[in-house]
Amino acid sequence: MRLVRRTRTNWVLRGLALTLGLGALFAGVVAFESWVPVGQPPRGEDLTRISHSSRHQAGRFTNFLPANEPEFWSTLVRWFAGAENTVPNAPLATATPGAADFQEAPTSGLRLTWFGHSTVLVEIDGERLLLDPVWSERCSPLRFAGPKRFHPPPLAIEQLPKLSGVVISHDHYDHLDYGSVLALNALGVHFYVPLGVGSHLRYWGVDAQRVTELDWWQEARIGKLTLTATPARHFSGRSLLMSDRDQTLWAGWAMSGPDHRVFYSGDTAMFPEFEEIGERLGPFDATLIEVGAYNQLWADVHLGPEQALTAHRMVRGKVLLPVHWGTFDLALHTWTEPMERILAGAKAQGIQVVTPRPGQSIEPLSAPLPERWWPDLPYQTAEESPVISSGLKRKVLGAEVP
8 A cells, every 4th residue: 555655745735724724713713612512511500519529629620640731732733743644545444334233142242343433332241332432524623624534434323223321431522522422312322421521411402311420430330231430541621722621520431241341441641540440340351442642742641552551451451452543633643553553562462452443343252363454554663652651650560650
């Protein structure tokens, strides 16, 4: 496959797109802040209720460890500088499931279907949970600008099997998607979200009776499952002016049934509580851990491949399904780099990894060997492009965690 490189022409076009985008952004901010409904952060009774959380301090949610959150303008400058091979140059060979593929329950009792980025359908012990559904063309506050999908959604929302619930990790646009919320709300599903995120949903018309908000370590029962909101190290906010920064909580999720357990990291950097998650809620048959959209500027809010492998071990995972990659251009690394580094590290550490195509279902307990369905592109190794999270100086599972 021909490599895509950021040539002088590419940079000119990207600069033009940036100029036009900033102009549109400014017009949008002046007129009504965003073309996609931002939502509404907690106010009134909602704000009073969430303020009782131990993580809510001085009007904002906080991490256990300090996090140097990404600064908008420095991130924009880095993005404008460009990088090579950040998007595919040909259509991806995705799987094409249909409604009939979900009529029969998984033989093992556990099946995972990755729809791209962090959107996963988890079928576990007779229940079905849809994680961070994003069906829109862009994950952006603007309908006509911002990161665009590499591939169409493999399955229409209307073709999804009956869901036991929808689970949201936090309110960023690549995880909380307005269009998908509306479509799923029309199906009458129940939403499970971290504290404060329910304010967005209710503002968009979701019945309050179908929204459950949880603090870290709180639980909800879904049929035979226990759903637990777990700590994460990230941040939140949807406003282009950053006026709502950290007013809603972010979380990972543990799904525990009578026979199987699955852990989803959400967006997070490295932090010691992964071990506590494993001790209290593990071991897990499968982990869904974010591996993409990393660089040194974002080391306190994203893991990167090598730390994702460490997190998998810390929570006592058996099979790792990497997420948060392969669908949107959200970083400066080659779009395939997260998986190349994951596979290299997993081989060295003896960790079992599965690599489904977007739309492909796998049963982790009888998982196939990893398949490189993506093109062979040059990429930076961990030594060339380290992702080191600050605030940690300790040994975890025999490996130094920075």
